Amino acid sequence: MIPNDKIAEIRERADIVEIISEYVSLTRAGANFKSVCPFHADSDPSFNVNPARQFFHCFGCGVSGDVFSFLQRIEGLQFVEAARRLADRYSIELPVHQVSNAARTARERENEERARRLHILESATQFFEDFLHAPNGAPGRDFLEKRHISMDAARRFRLGFAPDAWQDLIEHMAKQRISLKELIDVGLALPRKNASGGYDRFRNRLVFPILASAGHPIAFSARAMPGDDSGAKYINSPETREYTKGKVLFGLHQARVALSKHREGILVEGNFDVVAMSSAGFENVVAPLGTAFTADHAALLRRRVEKITVMFDGDRAGLTAAARSFLVLAKAGLAAYTAPLPPGEDPDSLLQTQGPEAVAALLKNPRGLLDEIIRSSAHASDGSAQDVARRVARLAAYLDALPTPMERDIYRQKIAASFQLDPSLVFRYLRTDTPPVPAASAAKASEPGTLEEREIIGLMLDVPELTPTIEEIGVLVYFHTEPLRKIANHLLYAKHSTSSEVANIMNQDDGTPEMRWFAQRALHRIYTNEDTGQQALRDVHARMQEQRMAQQVAEIDRQINRAKQQRDDMMVFSLLKKRAEIQKEMQEIRLAFDKTHFKH
Numbered sequence: 001m002i003p004n005d006k007i008a009e010i011r012e013r014a015d016i017v018e019i020i021s022e023y024v025s026l027t028r029a030g031a032n033f034k035s036v037c038p039f040h041a042d043s044d045p046s047f048n049v050n051p052a053r054q055f056f057h058c059f060g061c062g063v064s065g066d067v068f069s070f071l072q073r074i075e076g077l078q079f080v081e082a083a084r085r086l087a088d089r090y091s092i093e094l095p096v097h098q099v100s101n102a103a104r105t106a107r108e109r110e111n112e113e114r115a116r117r118l119h120i121l122e123s124a125t126q127f128f129e130d131f132l133h134a135p136n137g138a139p140g141r142d143f144l145e146k147r148h149i150s151m152d153a154a155r156r157f158r159l160g161f162a163p164d165a166w167q168d169l170i171e172h173m174a175k176q177r178i179s180l181k182e183l184i185d186v187g188l189a190l191p192r193k194n195a196s197g198g199y200d201r202f203r204n205r206l207v208f209p210i211l212a213s214a215g216h217p218i219a220f221s222a223r224a225m226p227g228d229d230s231g232a233k234y235i236n237s238p239e240t241r242e243y244t245k246g247k248v249l250f251g252l253h254q255a256r257v258a259l260s261k262h263r264e265g266i267l268v269e270g271n272f273d274v275v276a277m278s279s280a281g282f283e284n285v286v287a288p289l290g291t292a293f294t295a296d297h298a299a300l301l302r303r304r305v306e307k308i309t310v311m312f313d314g315d316r317a318g319l320t321a322a323a324r325s326f327l328v329l330a331k332a333g334l335a336a337y338t339a340p341l342p343p344g345e346d347p348d349s350l351l352q353t354q355g356p357e358a359v360a361a362l363l364k365n366p367r368g369l370l371d372e373i374i375r376s377s378a379h380a381s382d383g384s385a386q387d388v389a390r391r392v393a394r395l396a397a398y399l400d401a402l403p404t405p406m407e408r409d410i411y412r413q414k415i416a417a418s419f420q421l422d423p424s425l426v427f428r429y430l431r432t433d434t435p436p437v438p439a440a441s442a443a444k445a446s447e448p449g450t451l452e453e454r455e456i457i458g459l460m461l462d463v464p465e466l467t468p469t470i471e472e473i474g475v476l477v478y479f480h481t482e483p484l485r486k487i488a489n490h491l492l493y494a495k496h497s498t499s500s501e502v503a504n505i506m507n508q509d510d511g512t513p514e515m516r517w518f519a520q521r522a523l524h525r526i527y528t529n530e531d532t533g534q535q536a537l538r539d540v541h542a543r544m545q546e547q548r549m550a551q552q553v554a555e556i557d558r559q560i561n562r563a564k565q566q567r568d569d570m571m572v573f574s575l576l577k578k579r580a581e582i583q584k585e586m587q588e589i590r591l592a593f594d595k596t597h598f599k600h
């Protein structure tokens with residue numbers, strides 16, 4: 001655990017605007033900074049950063065939090081990891097973590113085992129990397145040079161080379177007290193059949209480490225050297241506890257900043273394409289790893305971009321793969337484009353033969369991916385009624401994936417035009433049944449609780465000097481909305497560490513209506529001085545007291561009725577007296593209120 005004072009120190013020193021602007025381009029808007037949201041498919045800038053109170057809030061998807069939770073969310077880190085990263089950056093020393101054996105919980109053990117596996121994967125990455133740059137790694141470096149991949153890009157992707165030997169990695173790891181069993185567990189070694197011992201999984205191959213979006217290696221993809229046909233072209237790590245192939249995009253870690261900044265990404269088919277593109281200056285490029293593009297992949301991208309350009313081989317297989325990815329991209333709300341390559345080419349080969357300009361030219365004029373799917377289906381048709389009907393029917397799935405009825409209708413027209421059909425025919429027969437997916441509505445925070453509760457919280461935010469008064473008059477007893485009472489309570493006890501506490505509160509119960517309202521209120525300062533604040537506090541307090549008394553009077557009336565039914569005159573009398581006292585008190589409050597308001 002990191003002590004609270006260290007967390008507070010980090011929060012004081014880390015500038016949220018500085019950190020966030022590394023991922024998105026912020027522009028100033030009054031007291032806040034704005035940008036499109038890196039956490040949902042956003043087209044208007046609904047993401048706000050408040051430097052005074054050191055928090056962020058998105059009106060679109062409702063997320064809010066401080067600098068820690070921003071890093072956690074965008075980099076996929078645990079809290080402690082985010083804190084350590086910030087501490088490093090701002091040179092804040094953290095105490096070394098120590099636990100007694102007895103105090104260890106199963107969860108801590110689990111964390112340690114995971115840390116051990118990640119350590120092994122990191123060591124292996126370094127081993128392959130060192131070998132690539134050592135004298136014996138010359139074949140690997142030659143291979144990269146032939147493919148026009150700069151050493152700079154090789155370092156950025158931490159490319160490595162696996163020696164042409166059976167046990168080099170196993171022996172190297174043994175020196176670091178890493179066992180064969182541990183290597184087998186993380187997919188780096190295989191047990192021998194019919195014998196004891198084991199052997200390295202990757203031999204005489206160019207090694208591409210697969211990094212989690214936070215940047216640590218979790219698996220490997222290894223390519224055979226040119227001319228070596230003894231095995232598959234690519235060998236990948238098996239799925240392990242750290243690595244699920246449908247959930248990781250190759251290159252995402254290196255591309256993450258470019259993706260968030262440009263709000264656009266390029267999807268290619270292979271690892272080599274990603275590295276070659278990056279080496280040529282295209283930084284926002286990712287590839288699925290040995291699988292079709294999945295909904296999990298789309299979710300990883302949706303947080304960062306609105307638009308994806310698919311750059312697959314222009315042959316049939318490439319187009320089929322691109323068409324399949326369209327369904328996933330469209331369902332995730334991402335706009336899908338294609339910059340088809342000449343048949344038989346991939347980005348890597350095109351870069352080698354024609355250079356970056358040729359790729360840039362393709363990317364300059366992307367076409368709608370669905371337009372391209374329709375066009376090529378029409379182009380491939382033999383024109384017979386049966387073939388046309390079959391092809392048009394098959395396009396229904398693509399229309400289904402579109403987010404709005406308008407887009408579906410526009411594409412019905414395009415289908416009619418491409419197949420040279422009467423549009424009414426397409427509109428009549430190409431019906432989709434799924435109801436339109438409601439667009440991610442910018443849910444405006446409905447106002448939770450009562451006006452008075454919200455006013456009190458707003459006052460504590462804007463005029464922290466009032467907090468002692470608020471505590472003294474005990475205004476919290478008038479709160480009925482529990483989540484708002486919690487927020488007010490938190491602010492009350494945080495009176496001395498104002499700005500960072502506001503950000504701290506946002507980290508809790510993120511996304512609830514109360515928290516959304518709180519974040520949106522905190523973006524503004526409505527009361528700008530203590531006097532107007534004091535006046536407002538008196539008013540709200542008076543209203544709250546009045547409401548409470550009105551409730552008491554109503555309750556007494558109920559009791560009076562009951563006492564009357566029971567003919568308990570004494571009780572009726574004493575209740576009426578009590579009622580009169582409360583009403584007198586109410587009148588006094590009302591008078592005092594009027595006096596402050598109508599002085600003249």
Ligand SMILES: [Zn+2]
Pocket residue numbers: 037038039040042047058059060061062063
């Ligand atoms: Zn958002």
